[in-house]
Amino acid sequence: MSHDDFQTEPVRGLPENLPAGEEILWQGQPDWWALARESLSLYWVAGYFAFLFAWRTIAGAAGESWAASANAASFFLVLGAIVCALLVLIAYVQAKSTVYTLTNRRVALRIGAALTMTLNLPFRQIANATLAKRANGTGTIALELLPGDVTLSYIMTWPHVRPWRMKQTEPALRCIPEVEKVAALLADAAETAVAEPVISRIPAPDAVAAE
Incomplete structure (x- = not known):
């Protein structure tokens, strides 16, 4: 009997339903062979x-x-x-258990084969994005976070991080196909989201009785 470990997800790759006004622009996974080569140094x-x-x-x-x-x-x-063979197996399992999600409000990473977690990164917490593209069209988009907003463990999030950035961990969409197209979607969505004003709700003052 087949069994889906993530069948309880209300939306694939996300721990809860999308709030009103948010929509998914793209979802994808790492290319397992590229992940084996780059993150696990298979050729080396x-x-x-x-x-x-x-x-x-x-x-x-x-x-x-x-x-x-x-x-x-x-x-x-x-x-x-x-x-x-073990490295290839690890890369395959990691890739198949991962879902990267790009919405018009954030980037979400459902990662981890044994211990699964979801990283929610609103665009306002992302300072910069770095694109590394390979000749075959796959590549990695690393997300530099604003200092002090989020602290991530390099070990807990590996291999979904920018390599060797341990002091300030940069979560990354690793080894994804058509990386340039995804990078363009992310850039447009982030520009639109950050340009929108943030409206804070201020409690109304208590009414004062007329004299």
Whole structure:
């Protein structure tokens, strides 16, 4: 029997229904293969084990045949394949459990495979957005928050953060397809939302009896 861990969500990717006047402009998820390459450094890990294999083969060839040396070093290839498979699995699970939502009022990130949480980032809390695009059209949009408004844990929000920005964590829409189109939507929505005046409700003064 199929089971949806998020079937209790009133709106996909959001913990509650949208308030009046708010609408979803875009929803998406990370590309799992791009996430494995960029956030989990899949190619670097594979290259590291390939280097160990080559080093062990060359070093062992001094005292035995190349075939015997390569056979002894094949342990590193097997171990590397297992580690890379685990990284790909982690990236796939992370991507499939993530939903990025862009509305006309905020950016929301439902993240976490084991421990799920939702980050709600109103446009008025975002100071700047940085776009990093890859040649295949995927990319990352990092959100720089206003100082003091929100404090996020780098570890708790990884890999949905801008890499190595630990002092001031920047949540990010990681490895999303058609990143330029999403960035344009975000820019237009943020400009419109921030331009709207904020009206604070002030309690009416108590009525004074006429003399």
